[in-house]
Amino acid sequence: MREEKAQAQGTAEPSPAPDAAQVFTGQAAVLRRNVPVALAGLLLNILVLTYVLWPVHPRGPLLAWLGALSVLICVRAIHAAGYRRAKDDAVRLRRWVHLYMAGSVLTGLLWGAAVLIVPTTAMSQRVFIAFLTGGLAAGSMAAYSAMAWLPHTFIVPATAGVALGLLLKGGPMSGVMAAMVAIFGVLLAIMATAMHGTIFTALRLRSENRGLVAWLSNAKVRAEQLNEELKAEIGERSQTEQALRESEGRFRSLVESATDGIGFTFEGHIYYANQAALDLIGYEAEEVLGMPIERFLATTTLAKDELHQRYLDRVAGKEVPRQYETQMLRKDGTVVDVIFSNSVVLLDGKQGVMSIVKDITERKQVEQELRVAKETAEEATHIKDQFVSLLAHDLRAPLNSILSMLALLGSDADRPLSTEQQRILRMASDQGEATVRMIEDLLHVSRLHTGKLTPELRFVDATAITATVTSLLKPLAGEKHIELRDEVPHRTRLFTDPEMLGKVLYNLLSNAIKFTPRGGHIRLFVPRERLTTLAVQDDGAGVDPALVDDLFRHEVKTSMPGTAGERGTGLGLPLSQDLMRALGGEITLESRPGQGTVFYATLPVVRPKVLVVGRDESLGLFVRPHLESIDAEFVGAVDAEDAVHKLGDGVHLVIAETDLQGNGGQHLLQRIREVPGGKSVPLMVIADSSQAGLMEHGFQLGASEIVFKPLVPDDFLVRLRRFIT
Numbered sequence: 001m002r003e004e005k006a007q008a009q010g011t012a013e014p015s016p017a018p019d020a021a022q023v024f025t026g027q028a029a030v031l032r033r034n035v036p037v038a039l040a041g042l043l044l045n046i047l048v049l050t051y052v053l054w055p056v057h058p059r060g061p062l063l064a065w066l067g068a069l070s071v072l073i074c075v076r077a078i079h080a081a082g083y084r085r086a087k088d089d090a091v092r093l094r095r096w097v098h099l100y101m102a103g104s105v106l107t108g109l110l111w112g113a114a115v116l117i118v119p120t121t122a123m124s125q126r127v128f129i130a131f132l133t134g135g136l137a138a139g140s141m142a143a144y145s146a147m148a149w150l151p152h153t154f155i156v157p158a159t160a161g162v163a164l165g166l167l168l169k170g171g172p173m174s175g176v177m178a179a180m181v182a183i184f185g186v187l188l189a190i191m192a193t194a195m196h197g198t199i200f201t202a203l204r205l206r207s208e209n210r211g212l213v214a215w216l217s218n219a220k221v222r223a224e225q226l227n228e229e230l231k232a233e234i235g236e237r238s239q240t241e242q243a244l245r246e247s248e249g250r251f252r253s254l255v256e257s258a259t260d261g262i263g264f265t266f267e268g269h270i271y272y273a274n275q276a277a278l279d280l281i282g283y284e285a286e287e288v289l290g291m292p293i294e295r296f297l298a299t300t301t302l303a304k305d306e307l308h309q310r311y312l313d314r315v316a317g318k319e320v321p322r323q324y325e326t327q328m329l330r331k332d333g334t335v336v337d338v339i340f341s342n343s344v345v346l347l348d349g350k351q352g353v354m355s356i357v358k359d360i361t362e363r364k365q366v367e368q369e370l371r372v373a374k375e376t377a378e379e380a381t382h383i384k385d386q387f388v389s390l391l392a393h394d395l396r397a398p399l400n401s402i403l404s405m406l407a408l409l410g411s412d413a414d415r416p417l418s419t420e421q422q423r424i425l426r427m428a429s430d431q432g433e434a435t436v437r438m439i440e441d442l443l444h445v446s447r448l449h450t451g452k453l454t455p456e457l458r459f460v461d462a463t464a465i466t467a468t469v470t471s472l473l474k475p476l477a478g479e480k481h482i483e484l485r486d487e488v489p490h491r492t493r494l495f496t497d498p499e500m501l502g503k504v505l506y507n508l509l510s511n512a513i514k515f516t517p518r519g520g521h522i523r524l525f526v527p528r529e530r531l532t533t534l535a536v537q538d539d540g541a542g543v544d545p546a547l548v549d550d551l552f553r554h555e556v557k558t559s560m561p562g563t564a565g566e567r568g569t570g571l572g573l574p575l576s577q578d579l580m581r582a583l584g585g586e587i588t589l590e591s592r593p594g595q596g597t598v599f600y601a602t603l604p605v606v607r608p609k610v611l612v613v614g615r616d617e618s619l620g621l622f623v624r625p626h627l628e629s630i631d632a633e634f635v636g637a638v639d640a641e642d643a644v645h646k647l648g649d650g651v652h653l654v655i656a657e658t659d660l661q662g663n664g665g666q667h668l669l670q671r672i673r674e675v676p677g678g679k680s681v682p683l684m685v686i687a688d689s690s691q692a693g694l695m696e697h698g699f700q701l702g703a704s705e706i707v708f709k710p711l712v713p714d715d716f717l718v719r720l721r722r723f724i725t
Contacts, residue, residue, distance in 0.1 A: 112161015151192035159185025261357035
């Protein structure tokens, strides 16, 4: 990885190519260094020429020529001083060079004009000017060759001007000198071009060398960094490898010391097995490694194929149960029950399966023993319940006969009993009635436990139940001058079995009467914000906190005498709790010694669900507002199959618009009654008034109520409340 990184860095940063801008900057720097010498030499030559021409030359033109050149040289010197400001900006530097070249051209033109102001007769002065021109041209070549074409800006106008001036002076000698000057100027221009090429090459090489030195320096730094990183990575790898070896050692030690069998399989063959796994099947390691796992499974061929398919699915990443139970075959031929816990792992870069195998033979034996014990206990309980049911049934009839005879004996006016005899007769009657009640409770318990007593749930108005129960118990309460108040609001809707709930309330109220002192108060009410709870409150002595947990247990006797010495069977509260649980609810209590007790019989909250099967939307539009007025849920269906499908959602009433005479209506009613969810659900049939004569036929088909069109809202609501109060 480190080598790839280094190679990537080397590829991304190759040695630098020469930069044209850098070379041009170097050319300008060489030019700037030579400018002072070049301008000083030019100025010296001007002064020398002025000294030579002063005696023979007219003063006016000479001074004008001298002044123009001097001013131009000063301007060029000032311009040259601006190099420092332009050297860091490529655009400004190039403009600086171009302006300097323009000044060189003007200087060459003015110098070339010097021969024109020399008199025709002054041949020696013309020769001297030609000599100075050659020297200045050679100096320009030496000073300006670093910059392309810059030497030519002085050589060409200076030599051309002198040669032209000599030709204009006339004479053979002047012509020869003009030719020589021109030839010399051409040679110097050629030499300047060649010298520029040499200098340019040198500057380019210097730029390359500088870039190469910088690149090598950076490369050295990068190499040192890579070297340090490599050392650090080698150290990290060493630490990682050491940690990996330690982790592998710990893992191997953990696996080898595990009490459960651990193994690895690859492509269905055993790759590794720890000592616990080997001990489990009784083999040595060399006997199992590389062998197919199916060889050690004590299962059928079909089961083995299923396990193999699970293995393939697990490796393929499909959802497969991680645990399953099977049997393994030991080396000695015995079979051991095991449970496998599997997970996919990587083995040498390939997918395999790690299995944890646990011996569950002992657990299986315990489970079998518990199963047998449970079946035995259930059978014993069933026999006991049958015995209790038969015994109670056989005892009830004779006891009722005895009570009837005692009542007849006490009512014989012809042979009245004495006071003592009446007391004894009353005691016998009370004991007999208590025994009959105990038998009735035993029968209820037995019927609940054997499944013979099952709740028939429907929506009822709780006041119908509470009114009946309180009317039965008011005479008993009156004997102790106890005020029994029924405060349950009208139309308190409960989803329950009325008979079962009535039995529960009867037991709770009779229990309250038993433990309430003379002149006490008992109230039956619905607690606030608990609309499916009926509460019985008394102002008796309360329940002993030590007995609260055992009040509803059959096996613990908690019965105590009442405030008037009343005796109980001890079965009332446990039976009531069993009945409430069968109804899906429970009984709880709140009690404080000396302040009375409140028993709460709580039922589940159930909102009525009504399935409406109509030929069109008109029936639904009529029924829905009535259902909303009694807080019932509306469920619509369009035909028999749709209705049958929706019956499984816990429907409490079916309202079906159908034809009692045709096959369609008969099919609808039969389909509803055929499915489990529709056998006991109330069925209200909406039929045409012309079929009023078929009402009996409709009831035979399974209708609970038949309503003929046109539907009258008030009448329909009354009929609806028969099923949903």
